[in-house]
Amino acid sequence: MTLRVNCYHSGLTYMNSATLLQFGGLVIASFSIAIATLWVLTWLDQRKVPVQKSLSSSDGDSLAFLFDDENLVDATPHAKLYLEATPVGSTDWIRLLAALRPAFPNMVEEISTLADRGQINLVAQQGSSRIQADWKNGLARICLIESSSDTSNVELDRSSFEAMEKELDTLRATAESAPFLVWRQRADGTITWANGTYLKLSQMCEPDLLVPVWPPSRLFDLSNSGYSGPEAHSQRVTTHIVGEAEPRWFECFETPLGNESLFTAVAADKVVKAEKALRDFVQTLTKTFAHLTIGLAIFDKQRRLALFNPALTDLISLPIEFLSGRPTLLSVLDRLRETKMIPEPKDYKSWRQQLFELEVAAVNGNYEETWSLANGRTYRVTGRPHPDGAVAFLFEDISEEISLTRRFRAELETGQAVLDCLSEAIVVFSPGGESTLSNNAYGKLWGIESTALLGDFGILDATKIWSEQCAPSPVWGDAREFIGAVGERAEWVAEVRMRDGRSLSCRFAPISGGATLVGFSLDTAQIAGQPKRLEEQPDLDVETISA
Structure with a gap:
């Protein structure tokens, strides 16, 4: 029993010594590897080549752009000229998107995955050009390649080219300097081009955006857009500006241009306010006319009844259905003659002549007659001219006034007769x-x-x-x-x-x-x-x- 215990103790001591030797070897090896790794990294850092932030010489004749995020790092001469011709934007990337997105609708979505994919090729909708995008060293190289050979060899003389440039500058300056909003939009609502006035208003509607995005947001709810007629179609639209209590009104005109529509919007706030004031004024007049005891009939320059009040129907006894049908002046007078609500003429010829003289006198503003009707009533009819060739007739029942005047005259005559006696x-x-x-x-x-x-x-x-x-x-x-x-x-x-x-x-x-x-x-x-x-x-x- 004692022998076995001693042997077991000797074996345990032997095993602990071996384990300690192995652990020490591992520590020494790990330390050596770390020293070697640091040395290699230091050597590689000293030999590291700086990242190239410029295009290669092979891109000289192409339309190539080099972007660091949304900042343009470099561009070929042709690319710079192309970028100068694009709409004004907050960044060069926004300007390039505004120019290329009409031909490449999904460009924004595709370019957003460029860092993961490394290279992307986009083909234009018409297939006449394509975009080759490469990701290298954190920079995006965008190259616009014309794939059609029919137009690549077109030659222009210098005078024609200068004329085209001058016309382009004129059109660009005109669009950017226009005090009204101009933009182009697809059927799905995507804006493909907008002038500076539109972009400024868009920034006012979204002040929280630190960096403007392309395409800009839609300012108006053009629910009736998609008009396909040959002429411009207009509609009244509104938009809300942050910080303003009242919406802004615009008169928007739509003109179809191929697969897109050209929109122009003119400020209409003053027009809307004037129309509202006019409606309120007309409502006030209508309420006032409704309480008048004098019958009012206004005929436009075509001599059709444009406005009448309830008192007119009570005085001349004509149905509202007839008056609401906008009858002519002659039709109204003929109907009054049939219902004996006008003095009976001697003959029809003199009656027509009298109607003509009545209209002329009303236009001149000197028509005023007293109509003694067959039913014993007495009307005072007055004609007055109105703007834009219209004429107004006032019908006033003066039967009581005439009766009172007659009684007063009779009393005067009686009193005079008594005095004379x-x-x-x-x-x-x-x-x-x-x-x-x-x-x-x-x-x-x-x-x-x-x-x-x-x-x-x-x-x-x-x-x-x-x-x-x-x-x-x-x-x-x-x-x-x-x-x-x-x-x-x-x-x-x-x-x-x-x-x-x-x-x-x-x-x-x-x-x-x-x-x-x-x-x-x-x-x-x-x-x-x-x-x-x-x-x-x-x-x-x-x-x-x-x-």
Whole structure:
């Protein structure tokens, strides 16, 4: 038992020594390999050739571009000229995409995998050219190759080439300097070209984009695009600018060009505001016209009914269906004649002539007539010219006004007849001293015709006549002061002697409105006795006669 234990212990000691020797060998070997690796890397770094960031001399006659990300590192002379002819963009890569994408629609998607694939070949839609893209040392080489031999040998003289360049510069400057938006777009909505004004507005709509992308985003919802007519098709569109509360309005015109469409958009904010103001104004007028009691009918320059209000249908008794059909002026007047809503003419020929004269007078602005209808109603019809050759007719029911005027006239005539039946000579003066009313007895007493009392016949004229036919008296001066006085007045009477010896009683009474009534009464006994005139009795004076 003791022997076995010793042997086992001796074997264990032997095995631990061997393991330690192997582990030490591994450590020494690993350290040696690390030293060798560092030496090799240092040697390779010293011999490393710098990355070439320029095109080779073999690319001199081709359209080749060398890009580091979106920055153009190098380009051949032909490529530089080609790039200068492309639309203005934020980077050279954006400009190149704008020029090549119409022919290579999937260029962006394919080029994005160039670093993984190493080389990509793209063929244009028409097959006339192709793009060869290579990835090397972190740089992208883009080469545009014309595969068609028919156009590669076309020769131009210098003058033709310069003319083409000048025309190209003119067209480019015109498109970029245009104050309105111009762009080309495919049926799927992809923008293939846009001018500077469009790109600026696109950046305003997406201010969060630090680097502009191509193609730019669509600014408008052209849901009705795809118009295939020969002429430009227009539609009103809007777009929203970040930070602006109201949308911007544009009048967009679409013109088909092959597989694409050319769009131009002109700012229409002022037009939209003006149209809205006009609609609001028309609505206000419509509401106002709806509450008018005067019938309104407006005929355009073709003399078709363009506008009417509800009061018109009530006045002329024509159905709304007929008026809504935009009848002509002659049709409306003929229908009024049939319904006896217009004065009946003597014959149809004179009726047509009257209609012609009515239209001419309305255009001149001097048509105004009173229509007395068979139903007893009375209308005042007025014609007025409107802009752009239109004419408006106003129908006003003045039946009550005419009836009131007739009653008032009848009352005046009755009152005048009553005054004429009175034996007292009466005359009425206004606050200004003008004669406004008198009766027959007044005219007979003073020998004045009724027509002479009309017009500018005032208190001065009256007192002159009175003093000429009467003995001198201060009554006439007092009368003038009384008639022209302002404020409260009291009625007073006086007696004068006429030159024929008759005694005349005068009455001065204030009436409503500041007017004054003057009444003259003769002694009936003296009228019967007919005394002699004062000038035939020189020895008599006024006091003797009064006694």
